[in-house]
Amino acid sequence: MTEPSSPVVGHPPDPAQAQDEQLQRALRQRSRDCGQEKPRSVPRRHKLWLGMYALVLFALAVVFYLMRLHQLDFAACYLPLLRRGIVGAMAIVLMLAVARLVRVYAIERAENAVTRYNLRRILRLVVYVVLAAIVVSVLFANWYAAAASLGLISLVLGFALQTPITSFIGWVYILAREPYRVGDRISIGEATGDVIEVTYLDTTLWEVGGPYVSTDHPSGRLVKFPNANVLTSAIYNYSWPVFPYIWNEISFQVGYDSDFEFVGRVMREAAEAELGEAMIERVRVFREILASTPVGEVQVHERPSVLFRVNANTWIDAIVRYVVDPKQAGSVKSRLIAVMLQRLNAEPERVRFPKGDSR
Numbered sequence: 001m002t003e004p005s006s007p008v009v010g011h012p013p014d015p016a017q018a019q020d021e022q023l024q025r026a027l028r029q030r031s032r033d034c035g036q037e038k039p040r041s042v043p044r045r046h047k048l049w050l051g052m053y054a055l056v057l058f059a060l061a062v063v064f065y066l067m068r069l070h071q072l073d074f075a076a077c078y079l080p081l082l083r084r085g086i087v088g089a090m091a092i093v094l095m096l097a098v099a100r101l102v103r104v105y106a107i108e109r110a111e112n113a114v115t116r117y118n119l120r121r122i123l124r125l126v127v128y129v130v131l132a133a134i135v136v137s138v139l140f141a142n143w144y145a146a147a148a149s150l151g152l153i154s155l156v157l158g159f160a161l162q163t164p165i166t167s168f169i170g171w172v173y174i175l176a177r178e179p180y181r182v183g184d185r186i187s188i189g190e191a192t193g194d195v196i197e198v199t200y201l202d203t204t205l206w207e208v209g210g211p212y213v214s215t216d217h218p219s220g221r222l223v224k225f226p227n228a229n230v231l232t233s234a235i236y237n238y239s240w241p242v243f244p245y246i247w248n249e250i251s252f253q254v255g256y257d258s259d260f261e262f263v264g265r266v267m268r269e270a271a272e273a274e275l276g277e278a279m280i281e282r283v284r285v286f287r288e289i290l291a292s293t294p295v296g297e298v299q300v301h302e303r304p305s306v307l308f309r310v311n312a313n314t315w316i317d318a319i320v321r322y323v324v325d326p327k328q329a330g331s332v333k334s335r336l337i338a339v340m341l342q343r344l345n346a347e348p349e350r351v352r353f354p355k356g357d358s359r
Contacts, residue, residue, distance in 0.1 A: 046104045053097040060090045088138035092131060099127045114181045117198075122175070125200065163228060167201040170227030174198060179230055184239035185326050188230070191223040194327075202226050216330040238326035243289055245282050246326045250336055252344070253315040255352030260316075262350050264306035267320040270339045271304030274332060275322055279303060282323045315354055 064086045107119045173179075180186045185194050185208065193205030205223040213219045238246055254263055272279075283302045290300070304322040311317050320340075324332050344351045 043104075046100060049100055050097060053093050053100070057090060057093045057097070060086055060093065064090070084138045088134050091134045095127060095130050095134070099123055114183060117182050118175055121198070121200070163226065164201055166228040166231070167226040170230045171198065171200050173230060174203075174227060179235045180237050180239075181241075184237055186238065187236040188225065188233050191225065193218075193223055196222075198227075200227075203230075216326070243282075243286055244325070245286075245323045246329065247321060248324050248329050248333065249319050249321045250333060250340070251317050251319045252340070253311060253313075253354050254318050255354070256314075256316060258316070258352045259347075259350035260308060260318075262347065263318050263344065264308075266343045267306050267318060267340055268304050270336055270343070271320050271322045274336055274339075275304065275324070279323050286323070313354075 064083070067083060067086070102123060103120065107116055107123065110116045110119065180195055180203075182195050182198060186192070186205070191205055191207065192209055193207040195203060196206050197204040202224050203226075205225075207219045207221040207223050208216055210219040210221060238244075250267070252263075252267075254260075280302045283300055287300060301321075304320055307319045307321065309317040309319065320336075344353075
């Protein structure tokens with residue numbers, strides 16, 4: 001079955017143009033000229049947060065200075081703990097301010113949305129770890145006792161939280177090896193969909209297809225799976241940054257007495273009119289990728305190709321093969337089928353389709 005599509009007048013613009021530009025950037029690895037970019041202003045909310053951090057840090061510094069001048073002797077018995085608390089609070093505020101600066105002046109200036117997403121996750125993890133270390137240093141004056149206590153707790157939690165720990169390792173693997181990124185369309189296990197979130201413990205997909213939808217259309221369901229699955233399951237990525245396309249086919253059954261040359265020409269011309277010159281560039285990149293691997297020479301056509309295969313039901317399968325953006329595969333196939341059938345049905349003497357009981 002094919003995905004229904006609303007009628008369109010003419011051919012819509014190639015939806016893969018933006019991805020072609022991304023592809024060229026990935027292959028050529030061209031650096032952006034920062035001097036040509038307009039300076040980006042700091043959003044107001046970040047300025048407010050930084051101003052608040054500065055005020056809190058100043059207030060804590062004043063309190064600590066008063067303690068050093070013995071202006072708070074009424075709490076002399078609590079002074080050691082208060083001093084550690086004030087220093088710890090100052091360290092926390094300073095850490096949050098530094099994290100905010102890193103986010104504003106480094107992460108949010110990254111060109112790629114996926115890079116910004118991953119860097120924000122890493123920054124958040126670093127902040128959590130540093131804040132936990134500050135809290136421990138404030139609560140425990142004796143680091144040796146604190147380390148021993150934490151070691152015992154970690155040993156107990158290590159047995160109780162094996163799956164979450166493995167999922168966290170899976171998250172590190174996802175960042176390092178990039179089997180998929182946010183925005184990619186993947187298949188893992190029985191789930192297929194677009195990655196919309198990757199947390200420290202699990203990944204969320206916006207399901208495509210599934211038991212309720214017969215085409216590559218969002219089903220409306222969310223699929224969550226632990227990141228530990230990436231260490232044990234095969235992952236099919238339809239959106240590899242270097243070549244974010246897939247090969248697709250449309251097949252018709254025709255009789256042995258059909259005009260195969262005419263059938264092949266109609267299917268090939270329809271596919272070429274839909275894809276334009278984009279397929280030539282995509283196949284060129286595909287060949288370059290294959291040439292850099294030990295796969296060897298593989299026959300790949302620059303334009304849509306038509307194949308004929310003998311079917312077990314005494315019919316001939318006419319197949320056209322082409323390259324397409326996976327997220328546009330359903331709509332492209334629907335348009336091509338409509339155009340091909342219109343032209344093939346207009347020549348009933350040259351194209352014999354299965355009919356009646358012989359079907």
